[in-house]
Amino acid sequence: MPGTKPILVTGATGRHGGTGAHLVARLTEQGRDVRVLARSRSDRTAALEALGAEIVIGDLQDRRSTVPALDGVGLAYFTYPIDAGVVSAAANFAAAVREAGVSPRTVVMSMGPAHPKHPSERGRDQWLAEEILQWAGLDVLLLRVAAAFHENIETLHGKSIEDGVIRNCFGRGPVSWINGRDAAELAVAALLHPERFDSSICYPSGAEALSHDEIAAILTEELGKPVRYEPVTPEEWRRELVELSTTDQVVNPVMAGHITAVAQRVAEHGSTMASDTEALQRLIGRPPLTFREHLRQRIG
């Protein structure tokens, strides 16, 4: 019975969207048996253990270490950072599922750019990773979330906001946004209430559309200091992000290439999907967070 078997959560120690950790909190509070696959022990795994999760040390780049984590699981959450290696991670996961002799329904945290022709190489890799999971015969539900996480603002612009500016190549048009917690809540629903999803490949929309000028205005009001938006070229922003990646724990050169390709596409063609607060609320069962609410929670 999937309802009584452990649920495997990958990516629960994340520092970007942090969807896995939220998922662990929501599943354990509902009394579910949760197993976390983590690469090493840390304060983050200690916090997950305190919530009641079992920690298994393993690496999605090493099939041998992933097999024991899958023992007896009924459901699984697969997520991978915006970094290199998602194709081999998915291939290892699929091979480990087959070797473990289990058939967990697997929810994948994906993104709108998961498409074979997307200008972002990371987007094309995400699509290929998902093809592999499907070719392997896994029972997958792909959440191709078609919105940017609120958390991107702090991750990508936190340092420049201290100097009162957000610089990127999204341009002045609206962008669709979703909170990382609400993306995780989509995964909770996909694991526990699959009947809410009408297809195994879903494109959940964002909660709200905001331009970067509007994001800067909200930051100005909530932080009580002026923050402005300055459009820059894709080359300029990519160079800034690659430089940031030399000192930052989350930003990496692959992310720099991905996010600038996504932003350039949005600047040229607009967001591919409009935000739909009500549709998102129907899936997650509560009103989604706005950027202003997210900011207030972060400021405390």
Ligand SMILES: NC(=O)c1ccc[n+]([C@@H]2O[C@H](COP(=O)([O-])OP(=O)(O)OC[C@H]3O[C@@H](n4cnc5c(N)ncnc54)[C@H](OP(=O)(O)O)[C@@H]3O)[C@@H](O)[C@H]2O)c1
């Ligand atoms: N950011 C956005 O705007 C956005 C929008 C839509 C969709 N998404 C989707 O969100 C996904 C990322 O989710 P997220 O933000 O929750 O992730 P995240 O916070 O970046 O966390 C990534 C997790 O993956 C783990 N990990 C990395 N390499 C691993 C490996 N080889 N084996 C096992 N675990 C490994 C990390 O562990 P360590 O702690 O050991 O590093 C970490 O726990 C993306 O793939 C994208 O599809 C993002």
